[in-house]
Amino acid sequence: RKEVEQDPGPFNVPEGATVAFNCTYSNSASQSFFWYRQDCRKEPKLLMSVYSSGNEDGRFTAQLNRASQYISLLIRDSKLSDSATYLCVVKSFQKLVFGTGTRLLVSP
């Protein structure tokens, strides 16, 4: 089993739609959680950290469920510019472990 698992997608949604991604992790002792965004042929960039109480940043909401060991990212009112690959990242055994990413395609 991979340490961090994500549905690779792609998720094809129209502009204005709400879309949610989930990510599961295997190490119950994991301490820190993040979502990164990666555009095609570019470097990953931090989208948001994920806190136990859940957190929101504009149209983006992240949730952490420690009991079930999953993290979610909700994007509301999708924009064309949201098209990218979203990487789930977990700190596990003193290192960051990156998921393979979920690809999102937002169409007009």
Add this chain to the structure above:
Amino acid sequence: DGGITQSPKYLFRKEGQNVTLSCEQNLNHDAMYWYRQDPGQGLRLIYYSQIVNDFQKGDIAEGYSVSREKKESFPLTVTSAQKNPTAFYLCASSIDRAGVGAKNIQYFGAGTRLSVL
């Protein structure tokens, strides 16, 4: 501007040749990392360094070497022993490696694409 600079953007390696990828940061971060990304795969850790003159192997260190003589610089050499070097190489840094929360956030350079001739 503060950030991480990787060079070159594209690099071609001949058979049996060693090549060195540059990574420089002016964020005053203690920890630096090298990752490799292949299509359809997550980032895999090659080497990391928490402090000057110290570095540790990551998950896929074979065929690679690094040095950390200065806090700002963490060059990666892809040696001829690395038989499948074609990949996207990403350098990252963070405030420190052992911290939690914000101290774990890694910031990436723009990457180097390495291909074999």
